[in-house]
Amino acid sequence: MTQTPISHESWIRAALEHYESKLIRYAWGITGSRELACDVVQDTFLKLCTAERAKVEGHLAPWLYTVCRNRAFDVRKKEGRMSVLDKEQSEARASDAPLPDTEAARGEDREAILGVLGNLPEQQQEIFKLKFEHGMTYREIAKVMEMPLSSVSATLTKALRTMRLRLNGQVNQAHVGLGGN
Amino acid sequence: MNSEYTPTEEELTAYVLGECDDIQTKAIETAVAAQAETAELLEAIRETVELSAGLYSAVSGEALSDEQRAEVTSAAENVVPLTPKRRTFTLAEGLVAVAVLGVVSSIVLPQVNNAIYKGGGEYTNEEMYIAQSPPEAVDTLDTDVRYDQNSEALAQDYTRLESEHQEQINKGGNISGRNPAQPSKSGAMLLAGPSANYQAPSTPAPEPNYGDGITFIENDAKSAEEPEEWLPEDELPSASAANNFEDVSKSKDDASRAKLKPQTKPATPAPVESFSVITGANTNLDAMKILPEGADGSGIKPYNQVAPKVEESIAVVVTSPPPAAGKPMQTARSYGRQEQLEKKVVSGNSTELYSIAPQQFVDVNGVARGGRGDSAGNAGNEDGRIMEFGFEVDNIEPRRLIASAPPQDIYRPVPKPQPVTPGTEAYDRIIENKFKRVAQAPLSTFSIDVDTASYSNMRRFLSQGQMPPVDSVRVEELINYFNYDYPQPKGEDPFIANIEVAAAPWNPQHKLVRVGLKGKDIVSEERPASNLVFLLDVSGSMSDHNKLPLVKQSIQMLTKQLTNRDRVAIVVYAGNSGLVLPSTPGNRHQDIVSALERLNAGGSTNGGAGIELAYRVASENFIKGGVNRVILATDGDFNVGNTSRGGLVSQIESSAKSGVFLSVLGFGMGNLKDATMENLADKGNGNYAYIDTFHEAKKVLVDQMNGTLYTIAKDVKIQVEFNPNRIQSYRLIGYENRVLANRDFNDDTKDAGEIGAGHTVTALYELVPKGLSATMPQRGVDNLRYKAVQEEAIAKPQSDVAFSQELMTVKLRYKQPEGHTSKLLEFHVEDVNADYNESSKDFKFASAVAVFGMKLRNSPFAHHLSYDDVLKMAEGGMGHDLNGYRTEFTGLVRKAKSMNPQPVYYPEEVIR
Structure with a gap:
């Protein structure tokens, strides 16, 4: 009750301002197309318009990402361009979705790290992005990705380890560790 | 010890990303300080993390196209979800509604208003109490969709609405609604009762809307995008239980609604209650009585019932579970004529309608129980046949709940799943032991349980900032996590019982009995x-x-x-x-x-x-x-x-x-x-321990290695016989899944728990002494209809022993680890009328742990007790606490307290 009430309209507008760009980039990573990503994000916000605000408030970010993610996977499936893939399979495959960021790379590190990131399995990339690009906590990521907290932690560790080793020029030294299924 | 601990890469990563809890953070920092290699790895991880984070520091902004944005913003302007804005009133609706109001109000409204205003502050409390509808009753996320589907129906003529509504009533639809704090101010609210949730079996035809939060309960096929899917199905106690959002947002719910509504209609924030409307002829009253407990047995099913053509009565079943009792509090009341209720519902004047219920509720359960003709429902009852039923309800119950359950607290409890438990953890349902009458069940038999897993699992949840799932908390395992300083057994038996009786800390008139077993310790050199x-x-x-x-x-x-x-x-x-x-x-x-x-x-x-x-x-x-x-x-x-x-x-x-x-x-x-x-x-x-940390591993496998590995007695069973001349009723705290049939006690083929070297096992009984005033409600025990007869039967002198100071006899059976026949030990327990303050430290601490467990389980037995009470009790029983386990316990209690707002307190006499 302490918050000053803002109208539904401005609430949606504020959400749009704040998450539009992030969600497009997120959905882009999944659909592989900016155009589709925009459609997905539009749908997401339309959904938000009709959702019960009381239930979403306080969890806006995970709510948006979850809706957006599911929608994006739906769209991707429908488009049939990656028909072999579904959410489960995606983790096993290296993502060929372009990195949403099209800006010229600044510095070697950046280029190198983007290169390594692009070669990680898609699931790792997604978690990586949710963590670093979208600033989510493990718990939020677990919600959005619908996976156990511990797997989020393990997967992200794996992703960071691969990055670290590859960036240090140890590209070919396959790391033997836990979790090799 | 810390030098032994090497954090894994994953732990270090979590640490760098700020995902570790305090305990782990400390452990990692210690390890990093001590181990150069770890420090090096940490540095490398930190570098990668910084690089990764820097990657996105300056990304280009993406935006939707102008058209897309326009569409969204216009949708935001035009779609005001879950408010009645989109519903337009047809003339027919309006006219009929007014007409109905006219009829109804002359009969009902005076009482209603009376009900609303007379109650004053107390009424609000009742409302709070009533506000606990099961989560499934408030599933409103889909509502907007229904609006779309239903908007046409709304424009149709009233008779159709009425007939459809009739149909739902006939089917035993479940109406749940939010109970406004104030009566509505305008007639325009008629069909737009504040967030009334109308729940009825799905009908393919468009449904009429009776409120702005209308939901159809069984229609829980959720859109793939709905975050309800976050929790796997098997993790939800009930299929349509609350989702994550709801968990966390409950307390905000009302506030947000209040914010949202003024834009459209004058509305009021309101708690939720739920009604089931069941039709049935008066001849079916017996069946109705059973209905709330389990409709299947009665033949009347809330959802499947096909309405007879002519209805003579309607029962309104208010199903508002107590905040934590896990068992709905139910009250049924029949109405003389179906028509009347229906009109109230259809008129949508939910302000009035839903205000009635709490008042009835008080009438039925409160002091005025049985007082007839004083509530709105009665007033309209033309044929004057009014039936009232209370189930599993004792007179004091509503008050106690009011006293201890502020709205925030209301939403945490039983019926909904705990927040984010990622994955698919599985726990068996535990139904808490209730009071049993000695006259009916003089024997209580159970197997010992030396497991401690539930405690460390609970600790894991709390240190992650979550309340543990209710069914993961086994009170006896919490109690048995701690070592108690019971004397070492002498003689040939591998263990002895140590029994202590004192007043129950939560109710001085009750007694608490601690049955403690201590297994013989083995010196390391002597162990086999x-x-x-x-x-x-x-x-x-x-x-x-x-x-x-x-x-x-x-x-x-x-x-x-x-x-x-x-x-x-x-x-x-x-x-x-x-x-x-x-x-x-x-x-x-x-x-x-x-x-x-x-x-x-x-x-x-x-x-x-x-x-x-x-x-x-x-x-x-x-x-x-x-x-x-x-x-x-x-x-x-x-x-x-x-x-x-x-x-x-x-x-x-x-x-x-x-x-x-x-x-x-x-x-x-x-x-x-x-x-x-x-x-x-x-x-x-065997035994079962849950190992969440290095420290726990050390406790189980090093400090208590003997107990974990060296079984000194197996199939240890406890049977307690209570003296009916001293004890009226008793309750075993915990051990729900260890309870044995009385005949199994002497049956050596029946498996039971093992006790390890040095293990202590503790069981607590709460006893109600005989002759305690009958006004004291014993929750969970039905009042006996034929009480006088029964007690007379008991009162017949049996033997001298029956009239001694003996409260009970504790019998133990055990087998040697490799034996096949059991040995019996017997202990007679006399009452020394000890005060709680005179009890031992271990007694105090064990009772603190028990109360904590009950609170985590949302036990109704612990509702009037706060986490502060637990702390007070625990602090009285800290003792030397060599290993720091008890200190850790108080930390966990504080943690739980911080996650659960303090209940409001009422004077003791109200509570008891």
Whole structure:
């Protein structure tokens, strides 16, 4: 009750301002197309318009990402361009979705790290992005990705380890560790 | 100790990303300070993390196209969800509504208003109490969609609405609504009662809307995008229970509504209540009586009932579960004419309608129980037949709940799942023991339980900032996590009972009996040779840092204490199982360690095959007179081979006959199958501990190694006989899944719990002394209709002993670890009328733990007790606390307290 009430309209507008760009980039990573990503994000916000605000408030970010993610996977499936893939399979495959960021790379590190990131399995990339690009906590990521907290932690560790080793020029030294299924 | 602990890379990563809790952070920092290698790794991780974070510091902004944005913003302007804006009133609706109001109001409104205003502050409280509708009743996320579907129907003429509504009523639809704090101000609210949830069986035809939060309960096929899917189905106590959003947002719910509404209609924030409307002829009243408990038995089913053509009465069943009782509080009342209720509902004047109910509620359950003709429903009852029923309700109940349950508290409890428990952890439902009358059940029999898993699991949840799932809390395991300073057994029996009676801290008129067992301790030098077979789950699910790596550390710790007399073997299982380390003398640490180091996690989990192999290895190396034990370390997720719990259990059960005992060490989280593991340990003559941290591993495997490994007595059963001349009723606290049939006590073929060297086992009984004023409600005990007769029967003198000071007799049965026949021990307990303050420290501490457990379980027995009460009790019982476990406990209580707002307190006499 302490918050000053803002109208539904401005609430949606504020959400749009704040998450539009992030969600497009997120959905882009999944659909592989900016155009589709925009459609997905539009749908997401339309959904938000009709959702019960009381239930979403306080969890806006995970709510948006979850809706957006599911929608994006739906769209991707429908488009049939990656028909072999579904959410489960995606983790096993290296993502060929372009990195949403099209800006010229600044510095070697950046280029190198983007290169390594692009070669990680898609699931790792997604978690990586949710963590670093979208600033989510493990718990939020677990919600959005619908996976156990511990797997989020393990997967992200794996992703960071691969990055670290590859960036240090140890590209070919396959790391033997836990979790090799 | 910390120098032994090397954080894994995953732990370090979590640490860098700020995902560790305080305890872990501290542990990692200590390790980093002490270990150069760890510090180096940490630095490398930090560097990568910084690089990664920097990657996105300056990304280009993306935006929707102008058209897309325009569409969204216009949608935001035009769609105001869950408010009645989009509903337009047709003239017909309006006219009929006004007409109906006219009819109804002349009959009903005076009483209604009376009900609303007369109650004053107390009324609001009642409302709070009523506000606990089961989460499924408030599933409103889909509502907007329904609006779309239904908007046409709304424009149709009233008769259709009425007929459809009729149909729903006939089907026993469930109406739930939010109860406004104030009566509505305008007639325009008629069809737009503030967030009334109308729940009825799905009808393919468009449904009329009676409120702005209308939901159709069974229509829970959710859009794929709805975040309800976040929780896997099997984690929800009920299929349509609250989702994550709801969990966290409950308390905000009303506030947000209040904010939202003024834009459209004058509306008021309101708690929720739910009604079931059931039709039935008066002749069916008996059936109605049963209905709330379980409709199936009665023949009247809330959802399936087909309405007879002519209805003479309607029962309104208010199903508002007490905040935590887990059992709905139900009250049924019949109305003389269906029409009348229906009109109220249809008129949508939910302000009035839903205001009636709480008042009725008070009437039925409160002091004025049975007072007729004083509530709105009665007023309109033309044929004057009014029936009232209360189920599982005692007079005081509503008040107590009011007193202890502020709105925030209301939403935490039982019926909904706890927040984010990622994965698929599985817990068996526990139904709390209730008071039993000594006259009806003079014997109470249960098996001891030395498991402690529930405590460490609870600790894991709390330190992650979550309340543990209710069914994961087993009160007896919480109590038994602690060591109590009971005297060592002398003589030949491997353990003795230590019984203490004092006033119950939560109710001085009740007595609390602590039955403590202390197993004989074994000096390390004297302990028998051990033949240990570690059975390790190395499936993919074990790769987390708090699973296999912790398993390895734990085993290393344990084996360091073994000597050349002992033998260790390691069997692993994943998709296949194999012997990683053949039985090896316990002092060959290097062999053991290097075998452990070779282990990696991966693949599926075929527990069955592994169990077989492990038991075979154990039998091949059986040490007569020694300790022969399989130690299973797993997260319990058996997904290949013999995966049925029943199958695994019977496999273990038959293996246990070979004299090989079992210890189950549960690890990890996310898909912890708590129930399976407890069951395995129970049937495998074993114990079950949950290991969440290095410290816990040390407690179970080093500090209490003797207790974990060396069973000194098996199949230990306790039977208590209460003296009916002293005790009116009793309640066993915890041990819900250990209760045995009375006849099983003397049946040596019935399996029961084991007690290890030095173990203490504690059970608490709450007793109600005989002759305590009948005005004291004994929750969970129905008042006996034929009380006088019964008591007379009891009062017949039996023997002198029956009239002695003896409260009860505690009988114990146990077998020697390799024995087959049991021995009986008997202890008679006399009442010394001790005050709680005079009780021992252990008594105080155990009762504090019990209350904490009850609170975590949302037990109605602990509703009037706060976390502060727990702290006070615990602090009175700290004792020396050499290991710091009790201090840790108080930390957990504070943590739980911080997560749960303090209940409002009413004077004691109100509570009791």
